[in-house]
Amino acid sequence: MINELKTISQDGLDDEGGKLMRQSLNEGQEILNNILKDMGKEVERILQGCIETLKSLDRTQAEYWIAQDQVVNNLERQVDDECVRLIATQQPVAKDLRKVISAMKISTDLERMSDLAIGIAKVTRRIEGPLCKPLVDIPLMAEKALAMMRQGLEAYRNEDMDLAQKLAMQDDEVDHLYNQIVRDLLVIMSKKPEIIDQGMYLTFAGRYLERFADHATNIGENVIYIKTAERKDLNK
Amino acid sequence: MGQSLSVHNLEAWYGSNKILKGINMEIRPNQVTAIIGPSGCGKSTFVRCLNRMHETLPKTKVQGEISLDGVSIYDLDPVTLRKKVGMVFQKANPFPSMSIYDNVVAGLRLNGMNNKQELKASAEKSLRMAALWDEVKDRLNYSGVSLSGGQQQRLCIARALAVEPSVLLMDEPASALDPIATTHIEELMGSLKEIYTIIIVTHNMQQAARIADSTAFFLSGELVEHGPTSEIFTNPHDKRTEDYITGRFG
DSSP: OHHHHHHHHHSSSOHHHHHHHHHHHHHHHHHHHHHHHHHHHHHHHHHHHHHHHHHHTOHHHHHHHHHHHHHHHHHHHHHHHHHHHHHHHHOOOHHHHHHHHHHHHHHHHHHHHHHHHHHHHHHHHHOOSSOSSOOOHHHHHHHHHHHHHHHHHHHHHHTOHHHHHHHHHHHHHHHHHHHHHHHHHHHHHHHOGGGHHHHHHHHHHHHHHHHHHHHHHHHHHHHHHHHHSOOOOSOO | OOOOEEEEEEEEEETTEEEEEEEEEEEOTTSEEEEEOOTTSSHHHHHHHHTTOGGGSTTEEEEEEEEETTEEGGGSOHHHHHHHEEEEOSSOOOOTTSBHHHHHHHHHHHTTOOOHHHHHHHHHHHHHHTTOHHHHTTOTTSBGGGSOHHHHHHHHHHHHHHTOOSEEEEESTTTTSOHHHHHHHHHHHHHHTTTSEEEEEOSOHHHHHHHOSEEEEEETTEEEEEEEHHHHHHOOSSHHHHHHHTTOOO
């Protein structure tokens, strides 16, 4: 194998040129990895901020977090630009191409996750009066969904299939928690019709987090695609 | 129509140097098959075996079986075989002392065709198929070497087509051409495959990806992998193929 590879580098493509070209591709992929890492950090910061805002019903803070969405949108554009540049100038194929395409898709997922987090800040805008119950399950759900996102990004960085596949089980837990939130709120709303508006908005918040976790499973699906070139649904 | 080629246990030598090591490959008719691999991997030797040109060189040897639509090429007279399996080389090589017209019909004349009307009709048909007719129809008596590099290569393609082969072998036909001339040749292959089986040796992997229906990767005289081009360039099965096409050498 070593001899064969040596033959390739001696012949055909220029050895130095070949390595240089791949060095540019490697650097481009590293840029993508770093932007996605930054996006993950931003999404985490935004979701945590939005949950705190919901807990405190602080509308000023809600506006602050809503404006933060732009940060993630800009990062998504940077990923798009870098992917377009790499495809146009480096013509990646096989796994290299899957990595570039997946980076673009993961950035779209992260951007949507940011939108969903912002949705919780928008819920805060609309809720009137004190909360009908202390917020326990929604922050818990947010924690689990964030853990899924972190895990998905770690699986992406390390191309770790096992870690990616475990997201399916964690998504089931988040779905379960969401169903429980809906049931609890329905009970409260049936007893206190005056908080139906608030109950509905809190249900929305739960729904946003459930969708947030679904996007985290998409990240895992992309990891599996990078490794195997096969599509697997982790969100059944 | 294009014919299929079946290659079984093909081995080829230059002196004591074994260039091809047990190649088994099915080449489907009316498709473009690209042969890729680093220099010295045996890809040019492989295509030269397909029309028995390899054995014309001194100190060469070939073993194994190659059949054209089920008929062994070794049962055919080499001249007859080369009429059926034409070849276009890396460097355009029009006969320098001949006009454009004479270049195209040279093969036909060698095969004994002398009827002027037939030669003229055949020249026009071949030049049209090579997408060169419109560019040269008013200067058929000009020297073949008066054409641009890309036109000369299409003239060579027209010359190969004039003898009505069923298979066209192309060894790096666009490597010396500019991007526009390359596009001409690539588009030409797309239309010619409806009539011919095309086998192209190329170092340009994007070219293989653009034009070939199937791609074969050769390394150190072995056929590592042969499959649909879309599969080879998106999900090759062999690590060595992936290393080569992604330009990662180790």
